[in-house]
Amino acid sequence: MQNNFMDIEMLEDRLRYWQAQLRLQDWQIEMKFDRGFNLAPNVADISLLEESRVARIRMMEANDFDPSSIAPYDMEQTMVHELLHIHFFPLTRTLGKSIPEEQAIEAISWALIALDRKADEIENHYMKRLYPEACYLLEPYKGVVVNESAADD
Numbered sequence: 001m002q003n004n005f006m007d008i009e010m011l012e013d014r015l016r017y018w019q020a021q022l023r024l025q026d027w028q029i030e031m032k033f034d035r036g037f038n039l040a041p042n043v044a045d046i047s048l049l050e051e052s053r054v055a056r057i058r059m060m061e062a063n064d065f066d067p068s069s070i071a072p073y074d075m076e077q078t079m080v081h082e083l084l085h086i087h088f089f090p091l092t093r094t095l096g097k098s099i100p101e102e103q104a105i106e107a108i109s110w111a112l113i114a115l116d117r118k119a120d121e122i123e124n125h126y127m128k129r130l131y132p133e134a135c136y137l138l139e140p141y142k143g144v145v146v147n148e149s150a151a152d153d
């Protein structure tokens with residue numbers, strides 16, 4: 001596991017993707033960076049208004065991450081973790097902050113991220129075999145548009 005830092009545009013792109021995957025499109029979710037000292041001891045948090053389905057995720061700026069930390073700071077995983085809180089909140093709101101909930105969300109978010117990246121790796125592997133001349137297109141970002149008819153050959 002290693003750090004995965006993104007800029008706000010990339011994070012917002014991944015936010016739309018994960019909102020769809022987690023069926024949270026009916027939520028209005030805002031994402032912003034904040035300083036580490038405003039979030040300590042965490043690297044992120046989420047505030048939500050259930051009735052109006054509005055949420056705000058605050059993520060620690062990459063510059064404030066302590067490089068000696070034993071846990072990596074993967075911004076995409078952190079965002080998925082915060083999004084999962086939206087699903088868990090109705091089940092656990094009366095408990096307040098709960099360690100079992102945090103552990104469950106942490107495990108699920110890492111599993112989702114690992115599966116998603118594995119799927120991308122497999123897709124890229126076959127894309128490179130089908131279109132070796134277009135390999136350079138695959139490297140910079142994920143949302144590669146494939147010519148469907150050519151891919152079916």
Ligand SMILES: [Zn+2]
Binds near residue numbers: 085
């Ligand atoms: Zn949490």
